[in-house]
Amino acid sequence: MERRSADVSLSEFAERLKTIGVVVGLLIIAELFYRWFTYPDDSFVLYQELLTWVWFNIHSLIFGAETVSYFPTEGPQTILQFSHNSLTGSGMSPLEVTDECVGLHEIAFVSFLIGMTPGISKKMKLKGILTMAFVLALLNLARLLILYPLAVKGCQTNPGQYGCWAPMWEFHQFMLDVGFMLIIVIGWTGWLLAVGGPKKVRAVGNNRLPVNIPKKIKLRQNHTLKSYSIIAIALILLSSASYTLAFDELSQTEKTEAEGCEGVISSLCAYEIREWENISGRAYRLLFVSGVLAFFGFSEFRWRTETEPPEEE
DSSP states (O other): OOOOTTSOOHHHHHHHHHHHHHHHHHHHHHHHHHHHHTOSTTTTHHHHHHHHHHHHHHHHHHHOGGGEEEOOOSSOSOEEEEOOGGGTTSOOOOEEOOTTSSSHHHHHHHHHHHHTOTTOOHHHHHHHHHHHHHHHHHHHHHHHHHHHHHHHHHHHSSTTOTTTTHHHHHHHHHIIIIIHHHHHHHHHHHHHHHTTHHHHHHHHOSSSOSSOOEEEEEEOSSOOHHHHHHHHHHHHHHHHHHHHHHTOHHHHHHHHHHHHTTTOOSHHHHHHHHHHHHHHHHHHHHHHHHHHHHHHHHEEEEEOGGGSOOOOO
16 A cells, blocks of 8 residues: 555654654753752752742732731741731741742753744743743742632631632642643743744654753864853852862851761751751752853853754744
């Protein structure tokens, strides 16, 4: 029987499976790297504090300054406490903006997904990443602002009952477990259709990898403003990490206390060991990022331009 032109041959099918496998593999590697990078607590402490500050002020404008306050802590200012008559006695704990609650995980995932989409120009990919990052950041802020009315609504029926704020927690978990992933998939699909992605992806063919691999890497001879900027950032990160590990008094105190707790089983020692793991972990990760940036700053790349076909009008 003669094979119709619209049929897919076994070799073409195998190539498509290979492409899908590469994409899935790269996504898994990226996810594992992100989890390793954010293993220390408060990995994005500056952004966490900024988001908490924005949340606090917008919440105060909408619901009143008396309904929210910063929870006193010696650590980063990332914990808020809700106040309402119906919440009194309900056992509701203060809410902390952790590194997993700031939305950067979702932004990193969708950025990687857009970046691996073949057949789309770098300019359109950058626009897509910036747009999705902005949308996800706004949605994450909206998610935080919705928590208070959900908690109050749940407790108005049974004021002071333990756990009456459960609707707030259920919504929070749904968004983290499922909601943001749905938004990412829908957003990426919408972006792909908007830029004519399906047609461009088919035009690329099955023999192209979803990532652009440089055909040559060599030591940079002539530096540009961009390369100098990258090297400067690398030096700043290197200096910060080195200072933390070698000279910072608080870090050295935590290190000494953690070393003194080796082999000791107690809640206090567990806390001290974890604190030193957080401090040293963040510093070592800064050293890693510094090394990667330095590599890019001192290297010159020759890219395979044929992997990016010209845009169709």
